[in-house]
Amino acid sequence: MNYKNNETICNYKSAQLLDLFQISSKDIELIQSAGKELSEHLDEFIADFYVWLKDTEEFSIFFSDQQLLQQVKNIQKIYWAEFLEAKIDEKYVLSRETVGLTHARIGLSLSAYFVAVDHSLFIWIKRILGSKCESDLDAVCRAFTKLVHLDTMIVVEAFSFMTNKTISKQSQALMEMSTPVTEIWEDILMLPLVGIIDSKRSQDIMNSILSKISQTQARICILDISGVAVVDTAVANHLIKISKATRLMGCECNFSGISPAIAQTIVELGIDVGSIRTNSNLKDALNHAFVSQGVRISKG
Amino acid sequence: MQNFNCYIYDDVSVSTGIIEAREWLGESVVDHHVKSLLLTVFAELAQNIIKYANRGKILLEMTKFEGEECLMICSKDHGPGIEDIEKALSENFSTSGTLGLGLPGVKRIMDEFQIDSKLGEGTTIRTFKYL
Ligand SMILES: Nc1ncnc2c1ncn2[C@@H]1O[C@H](COP(=O)(O)OP(=O)(O)OP(=O)(O)O)[C@@H](O)[C@H]1O
Ligand SMILES: [Mg+2]
Numbered sequence: 340m341n342y343k344n345n346e347t348i349c350n351y352k353s354a355q356l357l358d359l360f361q362i363s364s365k366d367i368e369l370i371q372s373a374g375k376e377l378s379e380h381l382d383e384f385i386a387d388f389y390v391w392l393k394d395t396e397e398f399s400i401f402f403s404d405q406q407l408l409q410q411v412k413n414i415q416k417i418y419w420a421e422f423l424e425a426k427i428d429e430k431y432v433l434s435r436e437t438v439g440l441t442h443a444r445i446g447l448s449l450s451a452y453f454v455a456v457d458h459s460l461f462i463w464i465k466r467i468l469g470s471k472c473e474s475d476l477d478a479v480c481r482a483f484t485k486l487v488h489l490d491t492m493i494v495v496e497a498f499s500f501m502t503n504k505t506i507s508k509q510s511q512a513l514m515e516m517s518t519p520v521t522e523i524w525e526d527i528l529m530l531p532l533v534g535i536i537d538s539k540r541s542q543d544i545m546n547s548i549l550s551k552i553s554q555t556q557a558r559i560c561i562l563d564i565s566g567v568a569v570v571d572t573a574v575a576n577h578l579i580k581i582s583k584a585t586r587l588m589g590c591e592c593n594f595s596g597i598s599p600a601i602a603q604t605i606v607e608l609g610i611d612v613g614s615i616r617t618n619s620n621l622k623d624a625l626n627h628a629f630v631s632q633g634v635r636i637s638k639g
Numbered sequence: 640m641q642n643f644n645c646y647i648y649d650d651v652s653v654s655t656g657i658i659e660a661r662e663w664l665g666e667s668v669v670d671h672h673v674k675s676l677l678l679t680v681f682a683e684l685a686q687n688i689i690k691y692a693n694r695g696k697i698l699l700e701m702t703k704f705e706g707e708e709c710l711m712i713c714s715k716d717h718g719p720g721i722e723d724i725e726k727a728l729s730e731n732f733s734t735s736g737t738l739g740l741g742l743p744g745v746k747r748i749m750d751e752f753q754i755d756s757k758l759g760e761g762t763t764i765r766t767f768k769y770l
Binding site: 341537538539569570571572573574575576599600601603604607608609610619633 | 650651653654657658661671672673676678679681682683686730738740741743744747748762
């Protein structure tokens with residue numbers, strides 16, 4: 340799935356993130372100076388990590404391909420090298436976003452990611468405590484922990500960005516499937532409405548009806564609303580607008596499927612349906628359409 | 640389940656809220672007509688939260704009002720509050736150019752209707768329907 344380059348994925352700039360996690364320049368220095376020694380042992384870190392990962396369920400699902408595994412190890416090495424350099428700028432944020440987007444795309448769960456982050460942190464802290472580093476080791480551990488969590492937050496933001504994108508794509512797809520305006524007879528269009536009608540959806544409905552009218556020059560359009568989940572003032576307002584717009588194009592809009600419940604709701608809401616043609620069921624609406632278009636149907 | 644608490648913060652949350660409320664009512668309210676009216680009330684209150692207060696919540700609860708079994712639908716937000724409650728409850732009054740039938744409709748559908756709104760603090764609307 341693509342996303343536009345100018346779309347914000349993570350809602351925070353690098354400076355805000357440092358602020359949020361209260362990572363001071365002192366913390367950065369601590370990470371960088373410990374990082375000098377630790378970065379010489381990156382390969383060992385990766386090896387340690389994979390000893391652990393090999394026994395997890397995710398490993399067999401995602402890393403059975405040797406070539407892919409090597410690629411991932413290389414990426415991970417770069418990731419931690421960046422971490423130990425601790426140069427927290429927009430480029431740094433971007434590289435963490437990529438991790439989140441990738442995980443979301445391949446379907447690696449956030450839970451699996453959290454567990455892996457926890458284990459990475461465990462390995463690093465063990466190594467810090469065993470290092471010859473001269474700084475205050477508690478302070479180094481705390482600085483490491485903060486930066487690991489900052490990374491995690493960006494990954495989570497990117498992950499949910501991707502998830503939301505997927506959801507909106509899916510609902511868009513559903514929406515497009517659910518506004519099938521069809522010409523059921525010469526000059527007669529029909530559209531069954533089902534589910535929940537929000538303002539975005541009613542705009543889609545309006546668009547597809549109007550373009551179908553201009554394509555077919557239809558004179559009557561039947562909207563069956565028996566499957567609409569809730570009729571409220573907003574929905575009623577949209578339906579009234581749709582019927583006004585179709586009329587301007589020379590097409591009469593006829594609402595069918597007004598159930599007793601819908602009728603009662605409309606009355607209780609005090610909505611003026613004055614000039615709108617309605618029918619309790621589709622059969623009557625069709626009958627009216629045929630009569631007004633001079634269509635005669637006879638049996639046999 | 641004795642109550643249903645629904646957070647409203649965007650269009651999608653209104654739609655999913657309606658679906659969840661319908662499910663919740665399914666267990667408690669039998670009458671199909673009444674259920675459809677109650678969902679309309681839910682939708683109106685949720686719509687108003689989005690339009691005027693950005694975010695808020697709606698609570699559905701089986702409870703007693705003056706000793707009688709009823710369903711409460713309560714909406715709560717920390718938005719701008721309603722300037723003139725009497726006007727807001729009158730038909731065709733709207734500050735957003737829509738029909739202005741939501742609140743008066745809700746009042747008509749429900750058996751009891753209480754509104755508590757302070758400018759700059761928010762709005763709480765408590766409504767009850769006897770079952
Ligand atoms: N939660 C709220 N916070 C602040 N103001 C509100 C709130 N709910 C309603 N109002 C005010 O009360 C007025 C009337 O509300 P009502 O729901 O009756 O009509 P509407 O929302 O304008 O239009 P409609 O509901 O018919 O689409 C609104 O225009 C708005 O000014
Ligand atoms: Mg309203």
